[in-house]
Amino acid sequence: MSYCALRAAFDQTGTLPKQLWADRDLDEARHTVDPVHLVRVFGIHPHTAVRYVQAAHPDKALAKIR
Structure with a gap:
């Protein structure tokens, strides 16, 4: 697909x-509460993965990454 069409x-x-x-x-x-899964699938930074999980599951607290 060309850039213009996209x-x-x-x-x-x-x-x-x-x-x-x-x-x-x-x-x-x-669908998951595992930030490591997001890191592996999308190649995002672990801190970003934790933020996504916290946004998706505000009722579940995750340990902070140092």
Whole structure:
């Protein structure tokens, strides 16, 4: 797919690729409480993975990463 076609698709929906990526991460965090899983699947920083899990499961407290 060309850049122009991809850009046109995002312009029509009014979303940015970054927003779509963050939504996918958060959706995966809703299915698991394991930040290590998010790190392995998406290659994100452990602190970011913990933030996603905390946002998806505010009732469950995770230990802080040092």
